[in-house]
Amino acid sequence: MKVIRGATTIEKDSKEEISSAVKDLLDEVFAANNLQKEDVTAFVFSLTADIHSYHPAKAAREAGYDFAPLFAAIEPLIDGGLPRCIRLMLLTDLDKKQTVKHIYQKGAKILRKDISEIINIALDGPAGSGKSTIAKILAQDYNILYLDTGAMYRACALKALKSGVDPKDGEAVAKLLPTLDLKVEYRDGKQYTILDGEDVSLAIRENVVSMASSNVSVHNAVRMKMVEMQREIAKSMSCVIDGRDIGSVVLPNAKYKFFITADSKVRAMRRYKELESRGEIVDFDKLHAEIVARDKQDSEREFAPLVCAEDAIVIDTSNLDINGVVAAIKREIQAKI
Ligand code: DC
Numbered sequence: 001m002k003v004i005r006g007a008t009t010i011e012k013d014s015k016e017e018i019s020s021a022v023k024d025l026l027d028e029v030f031a032a033n034n035l036q037k038e039d040v041t042a043f044v045f046s047l048t049a050d051i052h053s054y055h056p057a058k059a060a061r062e063a064g065y066d067f068a069p070l071f072a073a074i075e076p077l078i079d080g081g082l083p084r085c086i087r088l089m090l091l092t093d094l095d096k097k098q099t100v101k102h103i104y105q106k107g108a109k110i111l112r113k114d115i116s117e118i119i120n121i122a123l124d125g126p127a128g129s130g131k132s133t134i135a136k137i138l139a140q141d142y143n144i145l146y147l148d149t150g151a152m153y154r155a156c157a158l159k160a161l162k163s164g165v166d167p168k169d170g171e172a173v174a175k176l177l178p179t180l181d182l183k184v185e186y187r188d189g190k191q192y193t194i195l196d197g198e199d200v201s202l203a204i205r206e207n208v209v210s211m212a213s214s215n216v217s218v219h220n221a222v223r224m225k226m227v228e229m230q231r232e233i234a235k236s237m238s239c240v241i242d243g244r245d246i247g248s249v250v251l252p253n254a255k256y257k258f259f260i261t262a263d264s265k266v267r268a269m270r271r272y273k274e275l276e277s278r279g280e281i282v283d284f285d286k287l288h289a290e291i292v293a294r295d296k297q298d299s300e301r302e303f304a305p306l307v308c309a310e311d312a313i314v315i316d317t318s319n320l321d322i323n324g325v326v327a328a329i330k331r332e333i334q335a336k337i
Helices: 015-033 056-062 131-142 149-162 170-179 207-216 220-236 246-250 264-277 284-300 322-336
Strands: 002-009 040-048 070-075 085-092 120-124 145-148 182-187 190-195 239-243 256-261 313-316
Touching: 002 015, 015 056, 015 085, 040 056, 056 070, 120 131, 120 246, 131 145, 131 239, 131 322, 145 149, 145 190, 145 220, 149 170, 149 182, 149 190, 149 207, 149 220, 149 239, 170 220, 182 220, 207 284, 220 239, 220 246, 239 246, 246 256, 256 322, 264 284, 313 322
Parallel strands: 040 070, 120 239, 120 256, 145 239, 256 313
Antiparallel strands: 002 085, 040 085, 182 190
């Protein structure tokens, strides 16, 4: 006996989607393996517990796959697992030594890191647009890494502040770079920013570091160093990567690019609440003015300014809830996978 595996995902739990996903999966499994009816012993499906609308075995039978026993079971949802996923285990009487092709379609491709291509999802946008929240959810749902490039510029700014260097002084900051010991580590899917051997993941979020990070990020020497590190990481693993210049400079060839934006007052309120929740009380008007100043500086700087890449999909989150935005992004990704 030889087992051929397959998996696919659906966007909506509906009879139509289940039927067409099951048919597409089986069609590809059969075509890719040049399977004949008599090769098949049984079809075994499983569905994640969030699918209820239709029985995949029925869908398979209706698609003409009715020549062997069909079975389906519900599998529990697991942390990091893909939602709305349909899996297939096709039992065949092919020779055990025969090589077969397992088929992973749509979002399921990403879950199988061993067989999937590396995918990079680029999210750019101004401060407080919601991109980091969106990036974290996408990374978790797709079971891939979240690379927060802002954290790297923030660490660089913190280094300048700690060394008594003015973040605006390009020459002085450039001189610091050879001594910048910056590492981005991942534990349990979370990014930790390590500066000179110390975990600065929290320290870099302080408001004083925000403007300083915008100041250091205008210097080309800083950008070159950061971009090189970011490209290395993105080359080696699938990730959602957020920043200002990801779609335009860091990964201009990324297949999935989004530009996330929102009204400046909405963004200032989000930052206000975020700081408040960490016990940092700031004046709202001052924070808003800082956000506008940071937007201006990030957008007008000479090197790699905040721009929307020509081929990026623009999403304004001012009046959208985060789940709606994530769903819209996933639809775009699914359509291109
Ligand atoms: O996203 P954030 O607020 O953590 O980013 C901090 C600063 O770093 C921001 O003002 C601009 C800069 N930055 C950048 O220039 N390029 C990136 N890819 C990410 C951030």
